[in-house]
Amino acid sequence: MTEFSTTVSGVPELALRWHRAGQGAVLATVVETWGSAPRRAGAQMVVSGDGQHEGSVSGGCVEGAVMTEALEALADQKCRMLEFGVSDGDAFAVGLACGGTIRILLEPVGSVMPEATLADLVQARAARQDVAYVFDLATEHGTLVSKDDGPQPFDQRFRLDRSGLENENTFVCIHNAPLRVVIVGAVHIAQAFVPMARIAGFDPVIIDPRTAFASAERFQGESIITEWPQDALADLNLDARTACVLLTHDPKLDDPALHSVLRSDVFYIGALGSKKTHAARRARLEDAGFSDQDIDRIFGPIGLSIGAASPAEIAVSILAQLVEVLRKG
Numbered sequence: 001m002t003e004f005s006t007t008v009s010g011v012p013e014l015a016l017r018w019h020r021a022g023q024g025a026v027l028a029t030v031v032e033t034w035g036s037a038p039r040r041a042g043a044q045m046v047v048s049g050d051g052q053h054e055g056s057v058s059g060g061c062v063e064g065a066v067m068t069e070a071l072e073a074l075a076d077q078k079c080r081m082l083e084f085g086v087s088d089g090d091a092f093a094v095g096l097a098c099g100g101t102i103r104i105l106l107e108p109v110g111s112v113m114p115e116a117t118l119a120d121l122v123q124a125r126a127a128r129q130d131v132a133y134v135f136d137l138a139t140e141h142g143t144l145v146s147k148d149d150g151p152q153p154f155d156q157r158f159r160l161d162r163s164g165l166e167n168e169n170t171f172v173c174i175h176n177a178p179l180r181v182v183i184v185g186a187v188h189i190a191q192a193f194v195p196m197a198r199i200a201g202f203d204p205v206i207i208d209p210r211t212a213f214a215s216a217e218r219f220q221g222e223s224i225i226t227e228w229p230q231d232a233l234a235d236l237n238l239d240a241r242t243a244c245v246l247l248t249h250d251p252k253l254d255d256p257a258l259h260s261v262l263r264s265d266v267f268y269i270g271a272l273g274s275k276k277t278h279a280a281r282r283a284r285l286e287d288a289g290f291s292d293q294d295i296d297r298i299f300g301p302i303g304l305s306i307g308a309a310s311p312a313e314i315a316v317s318i319l320a321q322l323v324e325v326l327r328k329g
Contacts, residue, residue, distance in 0.1 A: 011055040012125065012175070015046040016118050019109040024049030026070040027107045027118075030057050031081070031171050032164065034101040042163025042173050049074055057104055058084070070106050077111035079140045105135065105171065112140060120144055121175060128177035128237060130158055138169040177241040178203055181322065182266075184229050184257045185248035186213035189272070193245065193315035194222060200319060207232045207257075208248070229257035238264035243322050245302070246271040255284060262294050268325045270302035270318060277301075299325075 011027070018025040030043040045055030045063065047070035057066060062084050073080045085101035107113040117133075121144060124131045130147035132154050147158050154172055157163070163173045179202045183190050186208035194204045207225045208214035214224050225232040238244070244261045246254045249272050261269050262285075271281065278300035285295050303317030304324070 011044040011046045012118060013122050014054055015109055016115070016122050018046065018048045018052070019115060019118070023052075024074050025109040026074050027109065027113060028055075028057050028066050028070055029105045029107070029171075029173055030102055030163075031105045032103040034085075039102075040163075041165075044173075047071065047074075058102060062102070066104060066106075073106045074108050077108050079108075079112040080106040081137070082106065105137075107135075107142070113142060117142060117144060125175060125178055128180075128239060128241070130174075130176045132157065133173040133175060135171045135173070136169055137171060177239060179241055179243075179326070180205065181243045181245060182207060182233070182236060182238075182261075184208070184244070184246045184253060185250075185272075186210070186215075186218060186224070187247050187249075189247050189311045189314050189318075191218060192312040193247075193318060194219060196315055196319050197322075200323065202243070205236065208253075229253055230260055233257060233260040238266050240265045240267055242266045243268035243326070244270070245318060245322070247302075249273055249277070251281070251284065254281070255288075258285065258298070259288065262290055262297065268299070268322050269297050270299040270321065272302050273300055275301060 015025040015027050026047045028045045028047065030039050030041050032041060039056060039058055043057050045053055045057050045066070047053045047067050049071070051067065051071070053067055057063060065084070066082065069080055069082055082104040083101065109115060109118055121131060121133060124144070124146065132145045133142055134145055135142040145152065145154065153166070154174070157172055157174050158176060161174060161176050166172050181197050181202040182205045183193065184207045186206050190206060194206065197204050205223045205225065206214060206219055207227070207229050209226055209228050211226050214226050216224065238261060244257070244266050246257055248254050254271060258269070258271070271278065273281065281300065282295050299321060302321070303314060304321045306313070306317050308314045308317040
């Protein structure tokens with residue numbers, strides 16, 4: 001497996017890495033928004049002691065101000081709560097393009113957020129365990145709560161993937177398992193799709209037993225499994241934070257993969273092929289005992305109908321459909 005990317009989805013991992021390297025790190029988290037703030041509660045960025053930063057809490061001059069405040073918080077090792085509110089007249093200049101207000105929590109790692117707590121968070125994310133970081137604004141103390149611990153007051157927040165204030169003093173930052181997309185078929189469309197998916201915040205996993213396709217040269221730095229799909233998928237814990245994209249156009253590979261993913265909780269299943277190809281696929285799945293309701297989970301032909309022609313355009317259509325299903329159901 002490759003390391004988590006240092007996009008928004010990898011902010012806690014990078015914060016831990018910078019702290020352990022002696023650079024210092026401050027986590028900045030959006031706690032609350034009003035109006036047209038561009039990032040929702042739970043959005044994060046990390047600032048190192050030497051001024052590096054990754055992630056985003058807004059944009060424009062707001063993040064410049066956050067970086068300045070973060071360096072000061074790192075120097076005095078104290079928690080800070082920032083609030084930025086602007087009118088429509090000057091909103092664009094500071095990154096809140098339509099006006100709005102945001103509150104941002106700054107936590108220096110090692111003091112306000114203990115290294116052990118951050119390490120536990122990173123470990124939970126690596127294990128694809130859903131956890132909530134619950135921060136008491138009055139005591140400036142945070143704890144981790146695992147969804148696996150059973151029924152709790154944050155069940156709805158986990159389900160909606162929604163961070164925010166529970167009450168005046170309790171902020172809940174939801175860390176559901178990182179989004180992941182499993183691609184069956186290391187074909188030319190996959191070569192265009194994988195970097196797009198990673199930019200959009202998904203951790204790609206590529207499956208193809210054909211080593212001429214699934215090579216490190218074609219997918220540099222990515223996680224590649226050169227096993228038959230049914231074997232590879234059995235070890236991947238196909239959960240509700242996972243999407244599956246089938247691109248081989250070959251029933252010998254696609255059908256066994258579909259048998260696995262249709263029995264899982266993945267939130268998206270898409271399969272390459274024409275309407276005629278999908279009709280034949282549907283008939284094979286019916287013969288295998290799958291119900292119409294099961295088969296209706298498959299988007300086939302895959303992707304939004306945007307007239308895509310090239311591999312890159314098809315990749316755009318697939319990613320757009322995948323995100324639409326993720327955000328709108």
